[in-house]
Amino acid sequence: MANKKPLHLLAPSAFTKNAKRNEAAGVFNQAEYPALDADSVPETLQEDEIASRYWRGLVPLMNSQRVLSVGDAVSFANYCKLLADIERFEKLVAKEGITYQLKDGSYGRHPLIPEIARNRTLCNLMSQQFGLTPASRTKAAPIPVKETSTNEFEQD
Secondary structure, X not given: OOOOOOHHHXXXXXXXXXXXXXXXXXXXXXXXXXXXXXXOOOHHHHOOHHHHHHHHHHHXXXXXXXXXXXXXXXXXXXXXXXXXXXXXXXXXXXXXXXEEEOOOOOEEEOOHHHHHHHHHHHHHHHHHHOOOOHHHHHHOOOOOOOOOOOXXXXXX
16 A cells, blocks of 8 residues: 555645735735625727627526636636637538538538637636636635624734
8 A cells, every 4th residue: 555645744635825825915805805896897898799799698607516717707708719710600601511522522620610629628727727627626716705793892
């Protein structure tokens, strides 16, 4: 049977390190840590109906898990654009077909198929970064909330 290291000798995860660093810096010690507003879609997504729909649907989920802050808005907007692109490309491939006829009469794969595969890979990576996969949710450290006391006699 292999000897197991005591827990205090194991390397802490990146989430633990970042949480301790941010807490020490006083980053999250505000009573109301600013969260993203689902209704205020960023300017970069306002013209894109599909990406805006993803933004409005995912931001409340992310806010409920308390893992997304205002500083993550640009990255999360890019994630929503990526999801919108995947949806658009898949609809186009479904409409035009997986294969198409080349000029020489032979058939080839639709040129968007590799792009969809690449976007799905990027989407999976970004999902992990935002804590949207089951494995990453267990590792993500939620943004702490400053507790408010209901004791009226307590001094500030």
